[in-house]
Amino acid sequence: MLCRFIFSRNHFVPSQRRVRGDAFLPTKTPPRETSISRISGLKEHLVWRSGEAVAQESQRTLRARGDVLAGTVFVVGLEVHPDNKPKRHAAIVGWPEEKDRRMDLAQKIAAAAELHEYPGAL
Amino acid sequence: MSSFAIGGSTLVWGDLADVRNRAISESPNRPGFFIGKPVIIADVTPSVSVDEKRREQLEALRDAYEEASLPGWDGHGAEPVSKVTLAQALAFLDILPSTSPSPGMSVHPDGELAFEWYVGRGRVLSVSVNEVGRLSYAALFGYSSQHGTELLLDSLPEAIALALRRLYSESVALQPSS
Numbered sequence: 001m002l003c004r005f006i007f008s009r010n011h012f013v014p015s016q017r018r019v020r021g022d023a024f025l026p027t028k029t030p031p032r033e034t035s036i037s038r039i040s041g042l043k044e045h046l047v048w049r050s051g052e053a054v055a056q057e058s059q060r061t062l063r064a065r066g067d068v069l070a071g072t073v074f075v076v077g078l079e080v081h082p083d084n085k086p087k088r089h090a091a092i093v094g095w096p097e098e099k100d101r102r103m104d105l106a107q108k109i110a111a112a113a114e115l116h117e118y119p120g121a122l
Numbered sequence: 123m124s125s126f127a128i129g130g131s132t133l134v135w136g137d138l139a140d141v142r143n144r145a146i147s148e149s150p151n152r153p154g155f156f157i158g159k160p161v162i163i164a165d166v167t168p169s170v171s172v173d174e175k176r177r178e179q180l181e182a183l184r185d186a187y188e189e190a191s192l193p194g195w196d197g198h199g200a201e202p203v204s205k206v207t208l209a210q211a212l213a214f215l216d217i218l219p220s221t222s223p224s225p226g227m228s229v230h231p232d233g234e235l236a237f238e239w240y241v242g243r244g245r246v247l248s249v250s251v252n253e254v255g256r257l258s259y260a261a262l263f264g265y266s267s268q269h270g271t272e273l274l275l276d277s278l279p280e281a282i283a284l285a286l287r288r289l290y291s292e293s294v295a296l297q298p299s300s
Binding site: 005007008009010011013016018020021022025026027028034035054055058060062098099100101103104106107108111 | 185186189190194195196197198199200201226227228229230231232233234236238240243244246248250252256258259260262267269270271
C-alpha cells in the first residue's frame with residue numbers, strides 16, 4: 001500500500017470521501033515524480049507520524065492522505081521507485097511528457113484511492 | 123464588498139479586470155490568436171447582475187489561488203500560480219455556459235489552475251489552464267477515458283463541451299429508475 005500525504009485543501013473532497021487526481025500529479029520539472037510513502041504493515045499512528053514529519057519539513061499543514069495499492073500504479077503504466085530517503089519513501093515515476101496524459105493517469109489512480117482525513121496530532 | 127488578495131495586497135472585484143489586462147500584455151509566448159474574452163469592466167464590477175453562482179465560482183477560484191500563491195504550497199515542491207494563469211482561469215470561467223454545473227477548483231503542482239466536474243466515483247472531467255491559455259483536459263467515464271489539449275479561445279472548445287455533456291448525460295442515464 002502506498003500513500004500520498006495531502007497538504008492542499010483543494011486536493012481532496014471530504015463530503016465525497018475522495019481524493020482528487022490533482023493530488024497525485026507529479027512535480028513540474030523532470031524527473032517528474034510523485035512523492036509517496038510505502039505504508040504496508042505500518043500502524044495508523046505511525047503513518048500519520050510520517051506525514052507529520054513531511055509537514056514539519058515543508059512547513060505546511062497536513063490535511064489528509066490518499067492510500068492506493070501499488071498495483072493500481074502499475075496497471076496505469078507507471079512505476080514505483082523506492083529510495084528510502086527518508087525511510088519508506090518512494091516516488092511514482094514514468095510520467096508522460098504530455099500534461100493531459102498525466103492528468104488521465106492521475107485521475108485513474110485517484111479513482112482507486114481511499115481518502116483518510118488527518119485526525120490531528122495523535 | 124468581496125475582495126481578492128493577490129501578492130500581498132487586497133483586490134476588489136473591479137481589480138480583476140486589471141489582472142486580466144496585465145495578463146494579456148505580459149503573458150509569455152502568447153499565441154497571437156489568443157484574446158480570451160474582451161475585458162468589460164461591467165463583468166467584474168459588483169452589481170445585482172452578478173449572480174450567486176458566478177460569485178461562488180470567483181470565490182472558489184480566489185481560495186485556490188490564495189492557497190497556492192507561494193512556492194512549495196503543496197508540501198512537495200509545487201510551483202505557485204501566477205497572476206497570468208489566474209487571468210486565464212477567469213477567462214475560462216467566462217466562456218463556461220451559464221447552464222453548466224459549477225466546477226470544483228484547485229491548483230496543479232505545475233502552477234496550472236484546474237476545474238473539475240465530478241458526478242460519481244470514476245466519473246469526472248478535469249480541465250487545467252496554463253499561462254498561455256492551453257487547456258489540458260482528462261475525463262473518466264467509468265471504464266473509458268478521454269484526454270487532450272485545446273486552446274482557450276472565445277467559446278468552450280467542442281471537445282471539452284462534449285466531454286462535459288457526456289459526463290452528465292451518462293450520469294443521468296445511470297440513475298436507477300424509480
